[in-house]
Amino acid sequence: MIANTRLDAHLAASPPRLRYTSLLGDVLEMTHWPLGEQTGDEHKINGRVVDYRAFPLMGNPWVHQEAGAPRLTLRDEEETV
Numbered sequence: 001m002i003a004n005t006r007l008d009a010h011l012a013a014s015p016p017r018l019r020y021t022s023l024l025g026d027v028l029e030m031t032h033w034p035l036g037e038q039t040g041d042e043h044k045i046n047g048r049v050v051d052y053r054a055f056p057l058m059g060n061p062w063v064h065q066e067a068g069a070p071r072l073t074l075r076d077e078e079e080t081v
Contacts, residue, residue: 004023006019015033017032026046029044030043031043055067057069061075062075
């Protein structure tokens with residue numbers, strides 16, 4: 001497994017960045033910018049920027065809330081609130 005994955009860590013660089021290649025060849029890239037200096041492309045998977053707004057803030061069979069949405073939905077076997 002170690003021979004077929006790769007981790008490139010540049011933690012002393014400015015900005016610090018990390019690149020991981022999985023067994024299947026997928027590439028995860030992360031760059032750290034100080035608060036207020038983010039560019040929006042700090043996190044990438046296979047070269048594509050991760051759009052965190054496309055994911056729910058919370059999402060499972062019992063709780064759901066879209067990011068930035070005012071509505072939180074709670075469910076159990078008998079009731080939805």
